[in-house]
Amino acid sequence: MSTILITGGHSGLGLETSKQLASRGIDLILAGRDPARIEVVAKRLIEIYGIKAVALKMDISSLTSVRNSVAEIQDLIAKREIDDLQAIVCNAGASFMGGIKYSADGYELTFATNYLGHFLLVQLLLDYVAKNGRIVFVTSGTHDPETRDGKMVGKAGKADAVALAHLGKYNLKTISWGQRYSTSKLCMILLTYELDRRLKRSGKSISSIAFDPGSIPETGLIRSLPRQLQSFAKTSFARWITRMIGVTQGRLDFSSEALAKVVASVEFAGMSGKYLQSNEGVLQDTRSSKASYEEGSARKLWEDSSNLVGLHPSEVPASLRN
Numbered sequence: 001m002s003t004i005l006i007t008g009g010h011s012g013l014g015l016e017t018s019k020q021l022a023s024r025g026i027d028l029i030l031a032g033r034d035p036a037r038i039e040v041v042a043k044r045l046i047e048i049y050g051i052k053a054v055a056l057k058m059d060i061s062s063l064t065s066v067r068n069s070v071a072e073i074q075d076l077i078a079k080r081e082i083d084d085l086q087a088i089v090c091n092a093g094a095s096f097m098g099g100i101k102y103s104a105d106g107y108e109l110t111f112a113t114n115y116l117g118h119f120l121l122v123q124l125l126l127d128y129v130a131k132n133g134r135i136v137f138v139t140s141g142t143h144d145p146e147t148r149d150g151k152m153v154g155k156a157g158k159a160d161a162v163a164l165a166h167l168g169k170y171n172l173k174t175i176s177w178g179q180r181y182s183t184s185k186l187c188m189i190l191l192t193y194e195l196d197r198r199l200k201r202s203g204k205s206i207s208s209i210a211f212d213p214g215s216i217p218e219t220g221l222i223r224s225l226p227r228q229l230q231s232f233a234k235t236s237f238a239r240w241i242t243r244m245i246g247v248t249q250g251r252l253d254f255s256s257e258a259l260a261k262v263v264a265s266v267e268f269a270g271m272s273g274k275y276l277q278s279n280e281g282v283l284q285d286t287r288s289s290k291a292s293y294e295e296g297s298a299r300k301l302w303e304d305s306s307n308l309v310g311l312h313p314s315e316v317p318a319s320l321r322n
C-alpha cells in the first residue's frame with residue numbers, strides 16, 4: 001500500500017482530492033491545524049474507502065509545528081504503521097486580505113503559509129519519499145503577471161525570500177495582499193523547478209510538479225474577502241464575467257480529479273519540472289511565467305529559504321547531498 005501526505009487535505013480542493021486518492025485505495029495523512037476537524041474527515045474516509053487515514057496536527061506557517069509533525073510521520077514510518085510516502089501534496093494555502101500579519105516565527109503570513117512551511121516540509125521528508133514518488137505543489141495562475149489571473153489578484157513581485165519574509169519591517173516596501181499571494185505562488189513554482197533540477201542532478205527518480213487548479217470560488221480560499229464579495233464570486237454571473245475576461249476556469253470536481261491523477265497516476269510519472277493547469281475541464285501542460293524559469297533566482301530563493309527555516313546541515317536530504 002502507498003501513503004500520500006496532503007496538507008489541507010480535509011477541506012476545499014484538498015478534501016475532494018483526498019476522496020479521489022482514497023477511492024484508489026491509497027492511504028492518507030491529512031495534515032492541518034485543527035485535529036478534531038481533520039479526525040472527522042479521516043474517519044469518514046476510512047469508513048467509506050477502507051483505507052488508513054491519519055489526522056496530523058500541522059500548522060504549515062509555523063516552523064516548529066512543521067518539525068514536530070515531521071517527527072510524528074518519521075515515527076509512524078519507523079514503527080511501520082504507515083509505508084514510505086508515495087507523494088507529498090503541498091496543497092494548504094491562504095490569502096490574507098487587509099494588513100500584514102506575521103507567523104509564529106515573525107515571517108509574513110502568506111509567504112510563511114503558502115511557501116516557506118512547504119519548503120521545510122519537503123526538505124525534512126524528501127528522504128522518506130519512495131522511489132518514483134512525487135512532490136506536487138499546488139500553485140496558482142495568479143503568479144503570472146502577464147495573465148488575467150495575475151493582473152486581477154495583484155502582480156507577483158520579486159521572489160526575494162528575505163524581503164518577502166520581512167515585509168512591512170525594517171522600512172521594507174510593502175505590497176498588497178493580492179501581490180503577497182501571487183508572489184508566494186511564484187516562489188512555489190521556482191521551488192518546483194529548482195527541486196526538479198536538484199533531483200535530476202542527484203540521479204533521483206522523484207518528480208517535482210507544479211499544479212494550478214484554476215479559479216474555484218466554491219472553496220474557502222476567498223474567506224478573507226468581504227461576505228458580499230464572497231457570495232457574488234460564487235454566482236454564475238461572476239463566473240461568466242471571469243470567463244469573458246480570460247481568468248483560468250477551474251472546477252472543484254475536475255480540478256480535484258486532475259490533481260489526484262497528477263499525484264498518483266502512472267501517466268504523470270514523467271512530468272517532473274512541469275507546470276500543469278486545469279482550465280475549462282482540460283488539464284494542460286503549459287508555460288508558467290517568465291520569472292518562474294530564472295534559475296539564478298530559484299537558486300537564491302532555495303539558499304535564502306534554507307537560512308530562514310534554519311535548516312541544519314543534518315536536515316539537508318541525503319538524496320540531494322551528492
Ligand SMILES: NC(=O)c1ccc[n+]([C@@H]2O[C@H](COP(=O)([O-])OP(=O)(O)OC[C@H]3O[C@@H](n4cnc5c(N)ncnc54)[C@H](OP(=O)(O)O)[C@@H]3O)[C@@H](O)[C@H]2O)c1
Nearest residue numbers: 008012013059060061091092093140214215216219220221
Ligand atoms: N480556489 C481557488 O480559486 C484556487 C486557485 C488557484 C490555486 N488555489 C490553491 O489551491 C489550494 C487549496 O485551496 P482551496 O481553494 O481548497 O482553499 P481552502 O478551501 O481555503 O483550503 C485551503 C486549505 O489550506 C489549509 N490551511 C490554510 N492555512 C493553513 C495553515 N497555516 N496550516 C495548515 N493548513 C492550512 C486550510 O485549513 P483550515 O481548514 O484549517 O483553514 C484548508 O484545508 C491552495 O494552495 C490555493 O492557493 C486555489
